[in-house]
Amino acid sequence: MSGESPHGHAGSARRILALVSVLLPIAFLIGLLGWAALRVGERRGRIPINIRGGEVPIKPRPARDVTLTLFDGRTLRLADLKGRVLMIDFWASWCPRCRAEVPLLARVYTEYRSQGVEFVGVAIWDTAEAAEAFLQEHGITYPNGLDGAGRIAIDHGVTGIPEKYFVDRRGMIRRKLIGPVSEEVLRRMLDDLLAAQ
Known part of the structure; x- marks a missing residue:
């Protein structure tokens, strides 16, 4: 045994x-x-930083009618911008790629605004103080506000920053870009939407 x-x-x-x-x-x-x-890739807090840029295929859909409290105290309803081509930019002051592309965004906005284009910046997962300092540092003049809780970002399906949504004159989201944008791509997207009827 x-x-x-x-x-x-x-x-x-x-x-x-x-x-x-x-x-x-x-x-x-x-x-x-x-x-x-x-x-x-890189991370800060709860949202990833988009390292590689490019267009993400999306089905056109109506832009959400959200209200954003701007840093100057005014409120902005996205629906009030119908009739204009709109670029919604999700960013944060701590995001290196957001910092790198903001001079380009400011320059292109200045050129395209008179053509019926509006940019709206939405700072996410940031503090009001840091975001406002960032805007002042870079001389940003287009409307910007803070989405501290991330509700607007979630409503739009944001997956990282920087991230941009392009809305046509009828209020339909037509294009989505993730990551930093080049001047050539930004101008092409705006020109395409301006040319569309």
Whole structure:
């Protein structure tokens, strides 16, 4: 006789099974988090920074009728901008790519505003003080407000920053850009929407 009881093997097997059932989900979760970290790139807080830029195919849809409290105290309803081509830019003062592209946005806005184009900036996951300082530092003149809770960003389906939505004169979102934008792409998107009837 070996001296081992049949219950000893069953107990060992149960312990191994219990250990595997605990460790396997943990290993899966660690792997999933690692994969997500590699896909996101840089992160700050709860929202990823879009490293690579480009257009994301979307189905045209009506822009949400949201109200944004601007940093100057006024309120702006996006629906009131119907009849103009609109670019909604989601950004944050701590985002390096947002900082890099803001001089371009300011310059293009100045050129296109008289053609029936409006830009609206929406600072997300930021503080009012930091966002206002950022706007003053860069001389931004187009309307900007803070979406501190991220409600407007969630309503639009924002996945990272910088992120832009282009709205036609009828109030339909036609294009979506993620990441930093080049001058050529920005001008082309605005020109396309201005030319559309």
